Amino acid sequence: MSQEIWADVLGYVRKNISEVEYHTWFAPLKNLGVQDGSLVLGVRNSFAQEWLRKQYQGLLEDALRSLGAQHPQVSFQVLPAAQDALLLPSDPPPGPPPTPGRPAAPVPVDNRKTLNPKYTFENFVVGPNNNLAHAAALAVAESPGKAYNPLFVYGDVGLGKTHLMHAVGHYIAERFPDKRIEYVSTETFTNELINAIREDKTTQFRNRYRSVDLLLVDDIQFLAGKERTQEEFFHTFNALYENHKQIILSSDRPPKDIQTLEGRLRSRFEWGLITDIQSPEYETRVAILKMNAEHNRIDIPQEVLELIARQVTTNIRELEGALMRVVAFSSLNNVPFSRAVAAKALSNVFAPQEVKVEMMDVLRQVASHFNMPPDVIRGSGRVREVVIPRQVAQYLIRDLTDHSLPEIGQFFGRDHSTVMHAINKVTEQLGKDTELTAAVEMLRRKMKGLDDDAEA
Numbered sequence: 001m002s003q004e005i006w007a008d009v010l011g012y013v014r015k016n017i018s019e020v021e022y023h024t025w026f027a028p029l030k031n032l033g034v035q036d037g038s039l040v041l042g043v044r045n046s047f048a049q050e051w052l053r054k055q056y057q058g059l060l061e062d063a064l065r066s067l068g069a070q071h072p073q074v075s076f077q078v079l080p081a082a083q084d085a086l087l088l089p090s091d092p093p094p095g096p097p098p099t100p101g102r103p104a105a106p107v108p109v110d111n112r113k114t115l116n117p118k119y120t121f122e123n124f125v126v127g128p129n130n131n132l133a134h135a136a137a138l139a140v141a142e143s144p145g146k147a148y149n150p151l152f153v154y155g156d157v158g159l160g161k162t163h164l165m166h167a168v169g170h171y172i173a174e175r176f177p178d179k180r181i182e183y184v185s186t187e188t189f190t191n192e193l194i195n196a197i198r199e200d201k202t203t204q205f206r207n208r209y210r211s212v213d214l215l216l217v218d219d220i221q222f223l224a225g226k227e228r229t230q231e232e233f234f235h236t237f238n239a240l241y242e243n244h245k246q247i248i249l250s251s252d253r254p255p256k257d258i259q260t261l262e263g264r265l266r267s268r269f270e271w272g273l274i275t276d277i278q279s280p281e282y283e284t285r286v287a288i289l290k291m292n293a294e295h296n297r298i299d300i301p302q303e304v305l306e307l308i309a310r311q312v313t314t315n316i317r318e319l320e321g322a323l324m325r326v327v328a329f330s331s332l333n334n335v336p337f338s339r340a341v342a343a344k345a346l347s348n349v350f351a352p353q354e355v356k357v358e359m360m361d362v363l364r365q366v367a368s369h370f371n372m373p374p375d376v377i378r379g380s381g382r383v384r385e386v387v388i389p390r391q392v393a394q395y396l397i398r399d400l401t402d403h404s405l406p407e408i409g410q411f412f413g414r415d416h417s418t419v420m421h422a423i424n425k426v427t428e429q430l431g432k433d434t435e436l437t438a439a440v441e442m443l444r445r446k447m448k449g450l451d452d453d454a455e456a
């Protein structure tokens with residue numbers, strides 16, 4: 001397809017979705033032309049592929065229809081991973097060492113020196129836990145100094161605050177190569193200030209931080225109790241803010257919970273937008289693992305990723321670490337990936353009883369065992385072939401997860417007494433009905449990652 005028509009397609013799409021969606025999903029697409037009557041679009045990874053297919057395929061076909069296509073078809077193809085997109089768990093590179101003797105301005109613009117190349121918007125999986133923070137970061141990246149200033153992102157350790165900040169940095173560096181971007185942890189800021197005071201270089205220190213276009217400050221909660229640093233930061237903040245320069249701050253808690261933070265700083269932190277990042281839910285964790293595996297060109301079965309995602313539930317850095325542990329374990333022992341291998345690799349770090357099993361996962365496993373679509377099991381059918389798997393699923397969910405009877409009832413569109421009845425029924429049959437007993441036991445072991453498949 002010609003680039004002109006492709007531009008028209010994009011124009012149509014852009015009119016029908018938000019700018020944030022457009023930049024996240026459509027700007028990175030590559031038009032690979034028409035093959036076998038289908039417009040083929042290149043995407044970065046299979047997560048994007050699935051997401052585009054699910055959310056935007058219809059819109060793209062509408063766009064083609066609006067341009068006169070009779071039977072429009074669109075397909076997505078994953079492009080080979082970029083060389084620099086290695087997703088091994090790593091901490092951001094440390095900030096530049098203090099350079100006391102260096103003249104403060106003009107400073108050569110090397111925007112990315114403090115940015116981790118992995119921490120881009122493309123490599124950031126969006127889920128219900130972080131979509132507001134992601135949208136705010138993207139809005140700021142598009143209109144620095146205008147959308148929300150400052151942007152204050154808070155959340156527990158390892159949930160992607162630094163990643164999002166760097167993503168804004170990359171985005172701006174790409175579009176405006178002459179903008180000065182500075183990423184600094186509060187600790188580095190404090191140490192540099194101490195050095196500057198000691199060496200009588202505070203003017204240089206000030207010039208450096210007050211002449212940037214985008215200032216990213218990590219872990220701002222560490223300002224607590226540091227009066228001199230707070231004072232200095234207050235003036236830096238004002239200088240930048242008055243010049244409409246963008247400031248992004250991260251913290252493990254919202255401004256109001258940072259003790260011994262001067263009131264005038266706290267109120268400034270609340271001037272813009274405060275947004276949080278929560279722990280990712282199961283599907284987002286699986287998507288993050290999948291993306292990591294793809295970027296590292298590791299071919300690992302979905303069910304192994306699912307097992308890892310069930311074990312590590314709160315911290316994404318640990319989630320990535322767990323994946324690498326499984327990869328290292330299987331390669332050192334020269335065994336293929338399997339749930340059993342993964343469970344072993346992680347058993348020193350996470351006790352097996354900590355395995356978390358989600359309702360949807362149990363339903364999927366039961367559905368596959370009984371060879372039936374999950375929706376049918378959750379549906380209203382009352383024939384025995386459907387009722388038994390439904391009761392088994394409810395029994396196993398109660399057994400393997402922390403969900404209450406009303407929650408399980410809601411998941412199945414029924415009330416808690418129906419779930420109770422199902423559990424009683426299965427309990428009654430266990431031991432009597434050998435086939436059912438074997439099925440329940442096998443499913444339970446499988447979901448706890450205790451099955452011995454491919455253990456050799």
Ligand SMILES: Nc1ncnc2c1ncn2[C@@H]1O[C@H](COP(=O)(O)OP(=O)(O)OP(=O)(O)O)[C@@H](O)[C@H]1O
Nearest residue numbers: 123124125156157158159160161162163288316317
């Ligand atoms: N939504 C996401 N998609 C993909 N990777 C993510 C996502 N969120 C976090 N990560 C990855 O998890 C790791 C930890 O993220 P990051 O360092 O940004 O966390 P943080 O919130 O800044 O933690 P800390 O408070 O410890 O500084 C990084 O490798 C990052 O790339």
